[in-house]
Amino acid sequence: SAVISQKPSRDICQRGTSLTIQCQVDSQVTMMFWYRQQPGQSLTLIATANQGSEATYESGFVIDKFPISRPNLTFSTLTVSNMSPEDSSIYLCSVEDRRAGDGYTFGSGTRLTVV
Amino acid sequence: RKEVEQDPGPFNVPEGATVAFNCTYSNSASQSFFWYRQDCRKEPKLLMSVYSSGNEDGRFTAQLNRASQYISLLIRDSKLSDSATYLCVVNDNQGGKLIFGQGTELSVKP
Numbered sequence: 001s002a003v004i005s006q007k008p009s010r011d012i013c014q015r016g017t018s019l020t021i022q023c024q025v026d027s028q029v030t031m032m033f034w035y036r037q038q039p040g041q042s043l044t045l046i047a048t049a050n051q052g053s054e055a056t057y058e059s060g061f062v063i064d065k066f067p068i069s070r071p072n073l074t075f076s077t078l079t080v081s082n083m084s085p086e087d088s089s090i091y092l093c094s095v096e097d098r099r100a101g102d103g104y105t106f107g108s109g110t111r112l113t114v115v
Numbered sequence: 116r117k118e119v120e121q122d123p124g125p126f127n128v129p130e131g132a133t134v135a136f137n138c139t140y141s142n143s144a145s146q147s148f149f150w151y152r153q154d155c156r157k158e159p160k161l162l163m164s165v166y167s168s169g170n171e172d173g174r175f176t177a178q179l180n181r182a183s184q185y186i187s188l189l190i191r192d193s194k195l196s197d198s199a200t201y202l203c204v205v206n207d208n209q210g211g212k213l214i215f216g217q218g219t220e221l222s223v224k225p
Binding site: 001031033041042043044045048058092094096097103104105106107108109111 | 149156157158159160161164202211212213214215216217218
């Protein structure tokens with residue numbers, strides 16, 4: 001399957017600051033997906049990132065809060081801006097993985113705690 | 116109604132037991148279906164895709180009933196290492212968006 005390197009793996013941040021999460025894939029992919037998993041919850045899609053165009057955000061998520069970059073076909077970043085304790089979650093990137101049949105592979109996640 | 120709904124857990128079973136997970140989905144146009152496994156503090160990992168004809172991988176069998184919009188996962192001869200949260204996942208085919216069920220936690224005891 002595809003190999004995704006996601007970092008940082010965890011961070012503790014002060015409220016009001018921003019954190020940028022990076023995902024690097026070992027192959028070129030058209031779309032990369034960013035998910036949030038709040039404590040005790042399942043995954044919710046934040047946005048879909050295509051190279052060369054603006055990300056597409058799901059209902060409840062906005063670009064000002066979660067700006068995304070997709071400079072090439074193997075890399076993407078998600079920034080969590082002006083953080084509050086409610087942003088404490090695990091953030092995961094994902095790609096459609098042709099090497100894994102028709103499944104999707106996830107990065108190892110970034111565990112964010114906002115204090 | 117939730118888009119993807121799973122059995123509430125947790126399931127606590129002895130080793131060797133057979134466990135069945137059930138899942139329903141609301142979007143009849145959905146085309147791709149998966150079971151993922153998520154260990155504590157880890158990312159979800161694909162367990163198996165689910166096809167209309169049903170598919171089996173060792174001790175794991177997945178079934179799809181499109182008419183009933185129902186997906187199942189059967190684990191036979193459960194092992195301690197099967198303990199995890201099992202996520203029912205549906206691809207709504209709108210740009211590859213995955214919809215996750217809330218997950219069902221399985222704990223296999225000696």
